[in-house]
Amino acid sequence: MSEYLLEFQDIYYSYPMATAPTLQGLSLRLPKYKKTALIGQNGCGKSTMFLIADGLVKPDRGVVTLDNLPLSFDRAALKRWRQRVGLVFQDPEQQLVAPTVAADISYGLYNQGLSEAKVAAKVTQTLSDFNLKNLAMSPLQHLSLGQKKRVSIAGVMALKPDLLLLDEPTAYLDPVQTRNLLTELESIAKLGTTLLIATHDLDFVYQWADWVLVMERGRLIAEGETITVFTQLQSMPDFALGMPILWQMWSRFADKMPSVPAPRSIDEFTTYLEKYRFKN
Numbered sequence: 144m145s146e147y148l149l150e151f152q153d154i155y156y157s158y159p160m161a162t163a164p165t166l167q168g169l170s171l172r173l174p175k176y177k178k179t180a181l182i183g184q185n186g187c188g189k190s191t192m193f194l195i196a197d198g199l200v201k202p203d204r205g206v207v208t209l210d211n212l213p214l215s216f217d218r219a220a221l222k223r224w225r226q227r228v229g230l231v232f233q234d235p236e237q238q239l240v241a242p243t244v245a246a247d248i249s250y251g252l253y254n255q256g257l258s259e260a261k262v263a264a265k266v267t268q269t270l271s272d273f274n275l276k277n278l279a280m281s282p283l284q285h286l287s288l289g290q291k292k293r294v295s296i297a298g299v300m301a302l303k304p305d306l307l308l309l310d311e312p313t314a315y316l317d318p319v320q321t322r323n324l325l326t327e328l329e330s331i332a333k334l335g336t337t338l339l340i341a342t343h344d345l346d347f348v349y350q351w352a353d354w355v356l357v358m359e360r361g362r363l364i365a366e367g368e369t370i371t372v373f374t375q376l377q378s379m380p381d382f383a384l385g386m387p388i389l390w391q392m393w394s395r396f397a398d399k400m401p402s403v404p405a406p407r408s409i410d411e412f413t414t415y416l417e418k419y420r421f422k423n
């Protein structure tokens with residue numbers, strides 16, 4: 144079995160009426176069971192990549208595979224594909240369709256053709272997993288944005304996908320809601336779901352991701368383990384995304400320290416400083 148779950152091979156895509164293709168030979172591989180971040184400037188094609196990965200948009204050229212099985216657009220194949228790949232949109236309003244939380248979570252399960260009893264059992268389990276039991280019968284329009292975001296992730300996770308794609312999951316969330324969301328994502332990853340998050344938040348990427356994919360103008364320009372990719376990006380002066388704050392702070396001390404791996408959290412950074420500051 145391949146160590147990669149999702150692969151894009153030389154994908155091209157142009158939106159109708161667009162003057163230039165949005166994806167221009169995009170090739171990438173997503174390692175199984177890793178927490179991967181997809182970064183790149185506005186308009187480089189991250190959301191378009193997600194729409195293709197979920198079978199919502201058909202590429203003009205190229206091959207997309209999941210566990211080496213090519214994406215096909217016939218109804219039955221697409222339904223099976225979407226059971227394995229879940230997409231959470233940046234804006235929960237785009238995702239939520241039913242009048243209440245419980246009804247929304249049941250929507251995708253009914254679409255899978257499950258019996259009423261099975262749907263009810265899965266909805267109960269999902270409400271409990273996502274700490275949504277007290278909101279089960281709440282109308283969606285009464286929820287905060289953070290709660291809506293949780294419901295949209297819960298609705299997708301109820302289908303137990305192998306791959307969860309999240310487009311800017313922390314957009315619009317306050318720090319507490321962001322922390323809660325990250326805890327939920329951590330448990331989703333621990334259960335064996337491969338996660339791909341598109342984001343502009345490089346501080347989050349630096350601390351969260353095992354693997355990073357970098358896009359520019361519809362193509363992949365870098366991929367690899369988080370530290371390796373940021374090391375590469377540092378030597379690309381034309382790449383205008385900036386660098387994570389922890390990385391920038393570390394760069395000021397790194398040459399005064401023994402050769403140790405760059406710290407991935409404030410705690411690690413502080414430990415290094417405590418350990419080595421008197422020796423330099």
Ligand SMILES: Nc1ncnc2c1ncn2[C@@H]1O[C@H](COP(=O)(O)OP(=O)(O)OP(=O)(O)O)[C@@H](O)[C@H]1O
Pocket residue numbers: 158159161165183184185186187188189190191192
């Ligand atoms: N429905 C559409 N019709 C025409 N062009 C579109 C459409 N959706 C996106 N585009 C164009 O495709 C390009 C890539 O957009 P996409 O949303 O995939 O980028 P992105 O990397 O996700 O951007 P951002 O970081 O701003 O969310 C942009 O130039 C955008 O204007």
